[in-house]
Each structure stands twice: as C-alpha cells, then as structure tokens.
Amino acid sequence: MIQAADIGIGISGQEGMQAVMSSDFAIARFSHLKKLLLVHGHWCYSRLARMVVYYFYKNVCYVNLLFWYQFFCGFSGSTMIDYWQMIFFNLFFTSLPPIVFGILDKDVSAETLLALPELYKSGQNSECYNLPTFWVSMADAFYQSLICFFIPYLTYRGSDIDVFTFGTPINTISLTTILLHQAMEMKTWTVLHGLVLLGSFLMYFVVSLIYNATCVTCNSPTNPYWLMERQLSDPMFYLTCLLTPVVALLPRYFLLSLQGTYGKSLISKAQKIDKLPIDKRNLEIQNWRSKQRPTPASASAAAPATGTVHTQPPCCPVPPEAQQDFGASTSKSSSPPRQKQVEDWVLQGPRCSREHSKDDTCSRDTLAKLSSGECLLDPNRTVAPTAYSRGQKDASRHSSKGSHRRSQSSLTI
Template sequence: MCSLHAPSDKTSDNLSYEAESPDEAALVYAAKAYGFTLLDRTPDSVTVRLPSGEDLVFEVLDTLNFDSNRKRMSILVRHPITKENVLYSKGADYAIMELLDHLSGKQKNIAAGTQHHLNCYAKDGLRTLCFTKKIVSDKAYESWSVNRQSALAAIDNREELVMDTAVQLETGLSLLGATGIEDRLQESVPDTIVALREAGIQVWVLTGDKPETAVNIGYACRLLEEEDLVINMSCKNKLECTSILDCTLEEVRRYSEDPRNVGTTQDISLVIDGRSLTMALSSDLQDRFVDLAKRCRSVLCCRVTPSQKSRVVKVVREKLKVLTLAVGDGANDVNMIQAADIGIGLSGQDGMQAVMASDFAISRFKHLKKLLLVHGHWCYTRLANMIIYFFYKNVAYVNLLFWYQFFCGFSGTAMIDYWLMIFFNLFFTSVPPIMFGIMDKDVSAEMLLGVPELYRTGQGAGEYTFSTFWVSMLDAFYQSLVCFFIPYLASQDSDIDVFTFGTPLNTISLFTILLHLSIEIKAWTVVHWVIMLGSVALYFIVTLAYSAICVTCNPPSNPYWILQSQMADPMFYLICIITTVVALMPRYMFHVLKNSIAPSPLVQARHLDRLDPFTRDEWMKEWRSFRSTSRVKRSRLSTPPSPTLETPADIYPQSVTPSDVMEDEFPLNVMTESYQRPVNT
C-alpha cells in the first residue's frame, strides 16, 4: 500500500505495520497471511517478499494521494522483472467502475459479478474497496511526468492542477478485484446513542460508506430501530428529488394535523445518498429538506464528501438556529468539525487530524456520553449560576453606596474606606464565586448517566432565564435596602462618625453575600468550607490590621481602630445577625417553597442522591425497566400520492424482499419492521 510506514522489525515473523488508515493495515496483514509480506516501504521503493522467499523491490515513480473529489488513490511503480510502469489504484466502487476500460463480454461479466459481491459485502456491514491496474508506456509516462512536475511547481490553482494530472492518468483501468473489511463498532456505541436521544439530542450520521453498509451499521448502533419508518431517498434528477420531498412532507404534515393522532409519535428516519443530498441542499429545495429532516428522529447521509458534511452542518445551524456538535475521527471529518459550534475529535487508528482540529478530544466514542450528559450539564449550570451570582453581588454591594447618596447630597462620598472597598471585591468575595463556578455539582454523575433526561433541563433557556435574572436583581435590591437601613435606623440620632457607620455595613454585606452563595451551593466539600471560612477570616484580619496601622492612608479620613471599637460593642454583633437574617429570609423561603411545592427534576434527583447507593441503583434499574417496557403509540405513514415521474415514489408492501429494497428504480423506499435487515453471523 502506498501510505504504509516501514515495519518495525524486518526479520521477525510478527511484523507490525503503521498505516494512515486501518483499511490499509488490514489489507497488508491479509496479504501477509497469504505469503506476500511487505518488508520495507521508503519514499522511493517498496520491498515485497513472495511465498517462494524471493524479494522484489518495486521502484516508486509517483504517488497520487486520496482526495474527496476523486475518492481514490493510486501509486505508479516500475516492475522489477518486466520493467513495466504499472499504476495500481484503489477506491470506492462507484469511483472506480466508471474508469474501467471498454469491457468485453467476459470482462463485463467479471465486473458485474464483482459489483454483486460488493453489494453483498455492503449489506453485511463491510467497508468495500475496488482495486485496478494499468500499464503505462514509457512515452506516456514521460509526457505525463512533465505535466505533473509543472502542476506541482505551480503557484496559482496548484491543487486543481495536481488533481487534473491524477485524473488524466487514472483512465482505462483494468479491474483486479474487490475487498470487504469489517469495520467493528467500538464498545457501548448503541448505549451512547440511545442515551443521547433520551437526553433530547438529535443524532445525525454523515458517512462516506455505501448506503447498504451505512444502513446496516445504523441498525447495529441503534441509530435506526426495527420499528422505525425508514425513508430511503435515492434520486436521479432534481425534479424527482423535488417531488419526493413534497410528497413526503405533505404526508408527514397530514399525519401531525390529524386529531386522531394526538398522543402518538412518529418514529421516522431518513437515509439519503450523496447525489440526492447535493440536490436537496440546493437553494430552492433547502428549506423543504430541512423541514423534513427536523421531523425525523434520525438522519443518515451516505456517500457524502467532506465538503458535503460541512455544508450539512452549516445549513442546520443557519436554518434551525440550533447549537451543533460534530464528532469525527479522520481527516475527512475536519471540515465538519470546524463548521460546527463544538468539535470533538476521536483519537484512533485514522490519524490525529480530527483531534488537532477539534475543541475536545476523546479516545472512545462511549466517553461522549459522560462528556455531554455529565460535564456538559455541570458546566452549563455552573456558568449560568456563577454569572447570575456575579451580577447579584455587584448590585447588592454598589447599591449600599447609592442609598447613602440620599443622605450626603449626592456628593459621591462613601461611608466605607476606599481601600476596604477595593479589597472587598479583590480579596474578600472573589474566590468563593470562582470556586462555585468550578466545583459545584447539582446532581451526581451517577444520576446524570442513569437518567439522561436530566440533560433536558439545560436545553433552551435552562437555568439562565429572563425571570431568574430579574428575580436575583430584585433580591439584590432588597438585600441592599435591608443591609443599609437596619444599621441606619439602629444608629439614628447618634453622634457616630461616617466610618463607624460604614464598617458594620461592610461586615453585614460580606456575611450576606457569602451566605447567599452558601444557599446556592448544591454540593459542599472541604474546599468549599476552607474558602468560605477563609474569606471571612481574611476580611477580619485585613480590616483589623488596616484599622490598626493605616492612620493617614486616605486623608482626611481616619479609619484608625474603628473595627476594634465595633467588635467591643455587643450592638455590633446584634445588628450583624438581625440584618443578615432579614436580608436572606426571602431567598431561603423562596427555595424552601419552590423545592417543596413544585420540585424540579433536578431537585428530585438530588433527593435520590441522598439515598444509599444500593437503593438509588435499584430505583434507576426499575425506572429503566419501566421506560423500556412502556408502549408508545407508533404510526405508519399511509401511501403518499406518487409524483408525476417516470419513477414513482412507493411504499413497500409486506411481501418486500431485501433485494428489492436496494433496486435503483425505487427512489423513495420506506422500510417497516417487515424488512429484515442482514445480520452478521
């Protein structure tokens, strides 16, 4: 193969190879099993050992790398015995078959038989490839090599010129054969997809595989279910695609508008190939395609190119106004990952291109479940609550200065020392909200994984709603009023100075803001206690030291020994306690009533978290059993009116056979549970 690296040990029977694609490694290992062993691969040569023990060294003349337009790759070598220039090519069947030389009767039968075997492989879920060869004369090679070098040296349109030279050589090919490689699913892929669906996430699969392979894998990973109504779109022209979209949309809308179908669900899945997808994404059909796709439970796009993958993601983002997440493991997925709002790369055997282009990287697809349902939920709730808390904290503290302006003629005078005000936000109350935004966990990871529906609480507005924000702002105004006017009324008609009045306000504000955060924290740890108590201790240490040392730090004011005098007066403690309790009482009662009268799913999940692990696990098992056995009414689309075309859209009858399903003359295939998909044995 043209992209393999040299084996690590040329003398051992246990040779190990490194390849850009797992397909290439599988083919080389298969050849080795039949006695044809790859011994060495350099940029200029390939060394192969034959079953007889003889070593052949092929000179590499040029390599035509894979690209998404050609969907094939080739290598041009010079045979060591015949000295012929031989071009070997491999690629997708539809990209190779159309390049075959004019076939005679026997060769045509071989090509038809090979195509039949490819279809069988695809129905069994295997990844298929075709192999060809071509003898290139020395004169043709010399002429082509000049054009190739000119294209490689070009500055403008270099990629197009290089691709043109490859297309120029890859003509008149002779078919050698075809292969089918098993592409095994990683562990827990079906469970992950089911969990994402239950969490309210719509799953689309964009793949370059044949439709038969893609559908088989779709059933294996539970993207498609046995009871699903599968719409298989394979259109030959745009008029046909338009008619199918119109008829299917009309039937789907008629079902949803029928009052007899209230309380029922439509489990519809859409399977569409790359050629039909190109027509469906055109400007005049784009809206209809998106409207149909959003009504489907899952969408499976087959035979799509990297550019089509990114196009689908962009269309979904623009038309549906939703957040998109793309997961890929190879270089063909880079465009899709970069087009999505969030890109996740799988580090596997297909290289690290997807990982390097992504926002997050995972080693197995099953880790996507925890990344989204657990860390995604935690991250959203932490950020939402932390942002609201920062607004609340600043409004509550700044309003103390605002209320004081009514008593100082709006002169801008502050009743708190300027340095203490700076320290208040810089040191005393800065770390607790950061800790809150990093470590808070409203529900345990076990509950979030066991009940994926909890993820739905963060979809849409979620925690950060218009009403939640303004309730927090009103609470901040109320707390600032209480924190200011209770000490003001307690010291009314007295002769205390301005800092003696302002120091209790600063202390009360600190206690109120930190205790408000304590009410919002859902999971207490040692770190929470250390930071909260440390912030209070730091406030008193810094304020006492500042009041004892700094006499003329901010002339003409003099904060000397203010806090020390306050702490010697029992009234100071009484005012701090009463004011803090009155300020926080509405917030505390609001949480008590809301969690008692109308508890949210998250509150109920927190109650279950307090149970012992055995009881909690038993409850989740019982809940899963109830969910799996509960019957939901499912619908079947009636036969839509056939479009006025040479090839009508059709609904398959009960007597359908698997061979009929894949025939080209059926552009719209709707497969019910009567269609028995192939099963690997």
C-alpha cells in the same frame, strides 16, 4: 469542521493529534462521548449559568448600598465605606468563592445523570439561566441591599458616630450576607468549599485590622485609624451583624425550600433522588424509567378518534340474540363490506391474536357456531372469552380458506 462547531470534540488515535489540538475537548474513545455530554456537559452549563447570575447578584447588592446612602448625603457622591475596603471587596473578599463554585459544584451526581439522560434537556431549555431567574436574583439583590443598609441605619440613628463607623457595620453585614448566599446556592460541599468561604470571611477581618492599625492618614479628612478595633469591642456591632443577614436571607431560604419541596422540574426530582440511599435511589430510578416508557393504553389513547379502530378490544360476554344465517354471506365469489366487517370483528380479541396474524377471516363452520348462539355479533359489544375460545380452534384449522392476509384488523363503526 471541529473549528466551525460551537464545541469541538476530538478523539485521539493512531491518525494523529491534529483533531485533538483543534478541539475544545479530547477523548480517548468514542464511548466516552456519553459521559462527556450527559455528565460534564450538564455540569458545565449548570456551573457557568449559576456563577454568572451570582456575579450579577453580588455586584448589584453591594453597589446599591452606596446608592441608598446618596439619599442621606444630598447625592454628593461620597461613600460611607473606605475606598480601600471597596477595592478589596471584589479583589480578595469575594473573588475565590464564585470561582470554586463555578469549577467544583455538582447539582446532580454523575450516576443519576447517566441513568436519566433526559436531565440533559435542562441545558437545552435554559432552565438555569433565563429571564425569570435573572430578575428574581436582581430583586433579591435589591431587597438584601435595603436590609443591609437600613437595619444598621435604624440601629445607629441619633448617635454621634462618624461616617466610617457607620459604614463599617454595613460593609461587614453585606459581606456576610453575600457569602452566606453563596453557601446556600452550593449543591455540593467539599473541604475546599468550606475553606474558601471561611477564609474569605476571616481575610476581611485580618485585612481590616491591619489596615486600620497602620493607616493613620490614609483617607483624610476622616481617619479610619483603629476603627475595626473599636467596632469589635461594641456589643451592638455583633448583634447587628448576626441578625441582619438572617433577615436578608429569609426570602432566598424560603424560595429554595419551596423549590426543593414542591419543585416539578426534572432537576429538582433528580436532586431528591440523590439524597436517598443507594438501594432506594436505584428503585426510584427504575420507577422513573418505567413511567417514561409508553404503554399500550397511552398509545391507543393517542390514536385519532376516527371511524376506523386499529386496536383489539377486550372480549366480554354478550346476551343471546336471534339466530342469523351467515353461511350464505361467506362465499368466495361475493364479499360485501358488511361481511368483511363481520369477519374482521370476529377475529379481534387478545386470545386470537396469534391465529389472526396468519389469517383474519372465519370459516363457515365458525360462523355456523356463531349463528347457533355460542357467540353473537353486536356492534356495541365484544366477544366473550369462553364462547370465542371454542370457535377459535375451528378458525385456525380452516385458516387456509380465508381471504387475503393483513397485519392488523379494522372495523368501521
């Protein structure tokens, strides 16, 4: 059964470890299942979903740089970036940040996830990985590749630089943009996150400096020798590498800002709660839970609007009307529908709920008081609290004279 399930969970105990060895996750007690599902289950889905989207994004963004260059080289298949630089890009420069992102990132804290179990629905509804999220990331990758290619192209247009001197700033800008994009997507920052991002960025310059200083005839006929060293002495290189990532990441920054400010999803609201102090966070969680509980008013509003009313309307004062004799209509031998409706309607109200749960009929004395003008019946009105409180006591005394018991009164209008 564990092997047939999508995710098998085994509980270690005295029965043995066979179930644990066959499962995907092992827990010591059954009570640990709550944290496993609500916390680690949500984290695993969020990490893997966003990591997969990021892998698609960074590869599309980098490969499109070569695509835009084909319009200027007659679609010959040549590249403006050194081959070893392209190999090292996915092998060393951008490999560790997504892995750390997919292992250690936490979009919502464990305390908030345990306090708000409905956040688990984000994984069931595929809110992190769906078609809109995927295509937005692909559109962002196309836009960033355009910016990373054409801003350096317009900067060095008309100059006499060679192809690798033109491709080195583009490679540096694209790497910086992709790493900064990864930093913007991270919800949790630790020392390891910072070291991995900074280490990947510095590794690019270290490897490039060593490679360009030692490789004299690595890629003939164009020689990349001492290329990075010459670029680092050019002020235009620094200016281009600083301004281009800012322009490329502006749409992503605005999108994340709008989602964080005006986001209506449960995850966005939970992330706002996480940023509050502990006392305010607990208060917001209590308010959240109170709003999720159904209220009597909402339950009555959700009831179908039919001719039978199963709720007790509030009492309100009514003007006096002509006296009517209800004594003749309360005999046990005859119980016409109108009499039953009157008796049920009289016993409605918040102040008579306890006596009405025992018996839902009125005695002859109560009806006599009603006929004397103390509390008159009107199909469009309810009973006044002061007038009904005097007749309530008599009704409770003669509750034994009532008809059969019912748990809830009804009035057909």
